[in-house]
Amino acid sequence: MNKTAATFCRLKAKKSNLPSQGSVFLAALAREGRLQVRRRGDLLNPLVFFALVVVLFPLGISPTEEILAPVAPGVLWVAALLAVLMSLDALFRPDLMDGSLEQQQLSGYSLAALAMAKLAVHWLLTSLPLILLSPFLGIMLYLPWEAQGVLLLSLLLGSLALSLVGGIGAALTAGLGKSGVLMTLLVLPFYIPVLIFGTGAMQTAISGGNALPHLALLGALAALALTLAPWAIAAGLRITLSGE
C-alpha cells in the first residue's frame, strides 16, 4: 500500500510544481545540519569515546615508546572504528520515533537520497572531527611522524565506508529501543576489510614503503559502499517502517 501511495505522490509531483529531487536533497541537508548541531551531546560523545579508548591502551599494555609505537596504528584505527559505529546507533531512531521518516518514505522522493543527506551531515559533524582529533592521539601513542599524513588520509577514506556500511545496520535496528550491542554484532564483521587496509597503509608508511596501494583500495571500498549502501539503507528503512 505504501508503494502505491509513493507512486501516486511521484505522479503528482511530476504534474504540479513540487520541488525537484535536488532541492529536496538540499533542504534535507539543511534540516539534518540544524537537527544534529542542536544535539550537542551526541556530537561530542564519540570524540570523548575515541580519546578515552585510546587512553586505555597505554594504561593496559605499557606506556613505553617501544611497545606503544608499533601498535599505535591498530589502536587508533580500532578506536576510531568503534567510535564511528557507536555514533551511528541513533542515526535514524529519532526520525522513526517522531514519524518524519514515514513522511519521507511517503513523500515520493528517493528515500536513499534522503538517507544519504542524513549520513553526509553525520559524517561531516562526527567523523570529520574524529579524524582531525586523531593526529593528537597519535602523538600520545608515539606514532612516527611520517605516518601522521597517512593516518589522516586513511581515516578520511575509510570513515566514508564505515559510515555507509554502518548506516545499513542503523537502518535495520532503528525500530529497537536500544540496539548498541546488536548493531555492533551485525556491522563489525563488515568493517574488517576497512580496518585491514587502513592499518596496512599506516604500517607500510612507517616501514618506509608506498602507502598508495592501500589507500587506493580504501578508496575502492568507499566507492563500492557509496554505490551499493544507499539502496541497502533505503531497503532497511522500508523494512523497519513496515514493522512499525
Added chain:
Amino acid sequence: MWKWLTTLYHRLASPKWFYQISGLWLPWFAVVSLLFIGAGLIWGLAYAPMDYQQGNSFRIIYVHVPAAFLAQSIYVMMALAGVVLLVWKIKMADVVAQSLAPVGASMTFIALVTGAIWGVPTWGTWWMWDARLTSMLILFFLYLGVIALREALKPQDTAAKACALMAIVGVINIPIIKYSVDWWYTLHQPATFTLTEKPAMPASMWVPLLLMVIGFYAFLGWSLLLRARAEVLRREHKSGWVKDLLQRK
C-alpha cells in the same frame, strides 16, 4: 523438465504442500546421509592410508573439510532464500532461511574446532591467525549476527525481511572480507612455519572424503527439512490443515 521444476518451485511455496512432500523426502535424506557418513567415516578413519608427513592426524580432514564446505555454501543458500523472499515474497523461503542459519553456524563452529584440534599436531598450537581460520571465524560472527537480528526484531515479517537483507549484504561482503584477510595474512605471515604443499591425494584418500561431503550435504537436507517442518507447523498452527493433522495423531 523446466516446467516441472517451476511447478515444483511454486508448489513448495505452499506450507501445506511443503509439509506433505518433505515428509516423503525426509527418510531418503536420512538414509543417504547415514549411509554416506557411515561409509566415509569407517573408510576414512580405518582404511585410508596414512599421510606420509602428518601421520594419522590428517584423518580429521574427513570431518573438517565437509563442515567447512557446508559452512560456506549454507550462507550462500541463505542469501538465495533471502532473494526469493524479497523478490517473490514467498514466505516459505524465510522458513528455509531461518532453518539454515543455526545449521550453518554449527557447521562453521565444527570447522573451527576441528581446525584448531588439527592445528595441535601440525602447527604445534591451537590457534594460528591463518587466513582461512580467520575468515572462517568472521563467517561464524556473520551467522551469529543474522541469528541475533532475527531474535531481536518483531514482528516476524520484519525480522524475515531484515535477515534476508542482512544475508544478501553479507554475501556481497564475504569475497571482500576473504580477499582482504588473505592479503593481510600474506603481509603479516610469521616466518616460523609454512604449510607444506599438499601432495596430490591418492584415490583411497579422496574417495572417502567425497563420500563424507555427499553425506554432509544429505545431512544438511535432512536437518533442514526437520527444522523447516517444525517451523511450518509453528507458523501455521492456526490453519485448518495443521489442526486436522494434530487431531488425527
